[in-house]
Amino acid sequence: MSLDALVAQKRSPVRWTDEEWDEVAAAAHDKRITHPTKPLSWCVMEGQKEVLPEERRRKHWQQSMVEPIAQRFRRIDKERRKLANDWPSIQQKLQDARHLPTRDKLISDLVDGGLTDEEVLVYFGERVLTQMTPSEVCAEFSPMEILSLIATPELAGCAVQRVVEDLFQREVKLTQRIIQQVVPAGDGQNGRHGKAAERPKPRIVLLGLIPDQIERVSRQFGDLANLTFVNKSRLRDDSIPQRADHVLVWGNFTSKKQKQVVKALCKKRGFADRYEVHLGGFKGLVERIEQLCGSFK
Known part of the structure; x- marks a missing residue:
């Protein structure tokens, strides 16, 4: 870095954006957990090294940095306490998910169970139509093929x-x-x-x-x-x-x-x-x- 750039940087201190404050606070919070005996200033100055490029780092700790960091620490603690409270229910959902049949097992059971084409349409017709519109169906098949799949009483009833x-x-x-x-x-x-x-x-x-x-x-x-x-x-x-x-x-x-x-x-x-x-x-x-x-x- 040139001498002029160093002088300019010294004259205009780095001002962090809200996103940068959030990133530094999160990194400092982790540092405080792993190094509980270290002061807040050390956690912040070390944490910024992990999330910010060199030109965006602050050179010196300032007392004005305490309040923004403290606000974000309180928010992080609140979010982590909520996650800790929700963790038992998350574990239960994960445990229940392990007992669900896999996709291949489900398809195998359906096929081995002898589902007819009509039963497949009853169970999965709506799901199929979400993937394929009626206009696409009409484009893929001829009118005679479509009419051959419609029961004669229903077709006659519609015409009548x-x-x-x-x-x-x-x-x-x-x-x-x-x-x-x-x-x-x-x-x-x-x-x-x-x-x-x-x-x-x-x-x-x-x-x-x-x-x-x-x-x-x-x-x-x-x-x-x-x-x-x-x-x-x-x-x-x-x-x-x-x-x-x-x-x-x-x-x-x-x-x-x-x-x-x-x-x-x-x-x-x-x-x-x-x-x-x-x-x-x-x-x-x-x-x-x-x-x-x-x-x-």
């Missing part, structure tokens, strides 16, 4: 459900069209119908009704509101219209997941505050629809 859902949607649309043709819209001069025709109709989205209930609601409120009935079994991104004044879900007949999907779609459309879940019977639902129609003036 799709057909029934399509028929339900068609029935809803046909019912709405018939109601629009049968229910009079009013001529603007005959009391209630006239008033309904003079003001804009609220756009109400309903979820959870069956066809018979849809027909009754349409007949009663078809001239007071623009009603949209959503099939809860086939919720898609376009199930909820882009614009709606109220989204009313019959909570008694919709699952938690279906409610979450509808709520997310409402939030996506920008009217999450218009989402509402009705808990009660059909009569109460009808009364709530009547309230919504009456509040839109």
Whole structure:
């Protein structure tokens, strides 16, 4: 080291960072355990030699170093006491782990036990899917191979459900069209119908009704509101219209997941505050629809 560097170092004493203080304190703590008769200054000055490069070491012991070192000593003692208290439980866990079967032994027992492919899927299917997504499965195997592994009753049931859902949607649309043709819209001069025709109709989205209930609601409120009935079994991104004044879900007949999907779609459309879940019977639902129609003036 040059003379100029030595002079500069003497003029500007080394200032340790928090990390360096921690390292020196830990080394000094170990020194104090192995050399209990040595003073604190000796432990610190010797400990820094083990953790710091020469240019970061302090040349002389200073009284101002006592408090930072003492604080870190107290923290180290606290951590080691906690570790000592936890050591019996750690030993017990280690002892229990020694009696656990090894991976090879477990696989051998499963194979020798005669697990079928179906049982392997039951026990480890979820674990396999965490390693391989459904899209990767479809990419690896042909559609015919995948279909051959699905039981025929389940496959047929899924197909029938799709057909029934399509028929339900068609029935809803046909019912709405018939109601629009049968229910009079009013001529603007005959009391209630006239008033309904003079003001804009609220756009109400309903979820959870069956066809018979849809027909009754349409007949009663078809001239007071623009009603949209959503099939809860086939919720898609376009199930909820882009614009709606109220989204009313019959909570008694919709699952938690279906409610979450509808709520997310409402939030996506920008009217999450218009989402509402009705808990009660059909009569109460009808009364709530009547309230919504009456509040839109």
